[in-house]
Amino acid sequence: MSELKEELKAKIIEQLNLEDVSVAEIADDDALFGDGLGLDSIDALELIVMLDKDYGIRLSDPKEGRKIFESVQVMADYIEEHRTK
Amino acid sequence: MKKVYINSIASISPQKTFDNTIFLDEITDYNDTVIFAVDPDYKQYIPPAAARRMAKGIKMGVVASKIAMEEAGIETVDAIITGTGMGCMIDSEKFVSAIIDNNEQYLTPTSFIQSTHNTVAGQVALGMECKAYNFTYVHSAISFESALLDAKMQLENDEAHHILVGGVEELGDHTTKVHRVVNHIKPKPVTISTVLNSKTKGAVFSEGANFFVVSNEKKESCYAELVAVETFNTLQKEKVSETIESFLTENNLKIEDIDVVVFGNNGDVDFDTYYNQLSEGNLSKTQQVFYKHLVGENNTVSAFGVWLGSKILKTQTIPEIVKINEIKIPEIRTVLCYNQYRGQNHSLVLLKK
Numbered sequence: 001m002s003e004l005k006e007e008l009k010a011k012i013i014e015q016l017n018l019e020d021v022s023v024a025e026i027a028d029d030d031a032l033f034g035d036g037l038g039l040d041s042i043d044a045l046e047l048i049v050m051l052d053k054d055y056g057i058r059l060s061d062p063k064e065g066r067k068i069f070e071s072v073q074v075m076a077d078y079i080e081e082h083r084t085k
Numbered sequence: 086m087k088k089v090y091i092n093s094i095a096s097i098s099p100q101k102t103f104d105n106t107i108f109l110d111e112i113t114d115y116n117d118t119v120i121f122a123v124d125p126d127y128k129q130y131i132p133p134a135a136a137r138r139m140a141k142g143i144k145m146g147v148v149a150s151k152i153a154m155e156e157a158g159i160e161t162v163d164a165i166i167t168g169t170g171m172g173c174m175i176d177s178e179k180f181v182s183a184i185i186d187n188n189e190q191y192l193t194p195t196s197f198i199q200s201t202h203n204t205v206a207g208q209v210a211l212g213m214e215c216k217a218y219n220f221t222y223v224h225s226a227i228s229f230e231s232a233l234l235d236a237k238m239q240l241e242n243d244e245a246h247h248i249l250v251g252g253v254e255e256l257g258d259h260t261t262k263v264h265r266v267v268n269h270i271k272p273k274p275v276t277i278s279t280v281l282n283s284k285t286k287g288a289v290f291s292e293g294a295n296f297f298v299v300s301n302e303k304k305e306s307c308y309a310e311l312v313a314v315e316t317f318n319t320l321q322k323e324k325v326s327e328t329i330e331s332f333l334t335e336n337n338l339k340i341e342d343i344d345v346v347v348f349g350n351n352g353d354v355d356f357d358t359y360y361n362q363l364s365e366g367n368l369s370k371t372q373q374v375f376y377k378h379l380v381g382e383n384n385t386v387s388a389f390g391v392w393l394g395s396k397i398l399k400t401q402t403i404p405e406i407v408k409i410n411e412i413k414i415p416e417i418r419t420v421l422c423y424n425q426y427r428g429q430n431h432s433l434v435l436l437k438k
Contacts (some may be wrong), residue, residue, distance in 0.1 A: 064376055
């Protein structure tokens with residue numbers, strides 16, 4: 001699980017081009033949106049595509065993303081449970 | 086009709102030109118076929134949250150526009166008009182590559198949003214919260230001149246008071262490869278001192294952003310009066326001299342009235358003849374300068390020629406590095422910029438002190 005969390009942090013940084021953020025700076029429970037990493041709705045779309053492409057998880061309801069992308073911890077738990085890749 | 090003035094300038098190019106307090110004092114030599122822009126400290130101008138979605142062309146355009154706005158001493162403008170021949174190549178390549186690599190699946194929005202030709206003008210407008218006229222011309226090597234002409238007409242007719250005009254190009258890996266395949270890029274590296282006499286086909290490709298605030302009121306920061314802009318998609322080599330003379334006549338000038346002519350020579354043995362016939366012909370007694378040995382070739386690099394002409398008029402100095410010949414001029418009053426790319430898309434820009 002901790003490997004997956006590190007992988008997710010690296011992917012978030014790379015895909016969302018968070019130039020000034022390092023893996024070590026993202027805590028497992030940090031909020032990804034709002035006051036945390038400050039991600040926005042375009043980032044949410046990028047993350048939805050990432051879930052589909054890298055883990056075979058297709059979100060049928062985009063609103064689900066709100067809950068799933070709360071933090072790296074929540075994302076990792078969801079991926080562990082639903083991944084097909 | 087109102088007169089039009091270039092009240093501020095900004096240039097990000099393969100030379101350190103983003104600092105307006107210097108004028109080609111430090112020259113970076115290259116020995117290459119493709120040269121990249123010298124980066125200013127983008128973080129000083131663009132918040133990290135905005136910068137993370139910007140490819141280099143957008144960053145260059147946004148920062149050049151900020152430098153120009155700052156020098157003009159204004160907060161907003163009545164129009165933002167840009168020119169770009171190739172647009173935002175980096176994001177375009179990223180988006181198209183993703184379509185191919187992922188078999189048209191898993192397409193993400195960011196590179197698509199940022200890939201359009203008008204992204205730079207849009208981002209500049211967002212940055213200054215400017216909801217006025219926003220337009221981008223995509224006309225190959227006369228993209229910048231088309232933007233400049235639009236601005237000039239609006240200002241002359243008093244439809245606007247201050248307009249931000251710019252030209253921007255960025256280098257994309259794949260596009261550069263394609264240009265290499267069709268021999269539009271030089272086959273062997275050249276330095277700034279050898280490019281003009283390289284006797285090879287093609288040019289040294291480059292990127293950059295040049296922005297100007299043009300107004301119908303003269304500010305203290307003024308560089309030059311923008312007297313005339315004319316573009317020609319096609320023009321026979323034999324007709325260039327005659328066309329320049331008619332252009333000058335229309336502006337009540339003769340060849341002898343031109344103090345400095347800014348040529349767009351890029352060292353392409355097939356097309357520099359357009360300039361050579363002028364430098365050896367009716368402009369032989371005029372001070373000639375060139376700049377593409379310093380900043381390379383791209384679709385809006387002629388904006389650098391306007392930058393150079395403006396700077397020469399304001400400072401009344403001509404850096405040795407841009408001189409083709411040596412003519413003594415007591416006072417530089419009139420500058421003519423002439424550019425063409427591969428024998429097409431010719432432009433004439435006339436500037437006065």
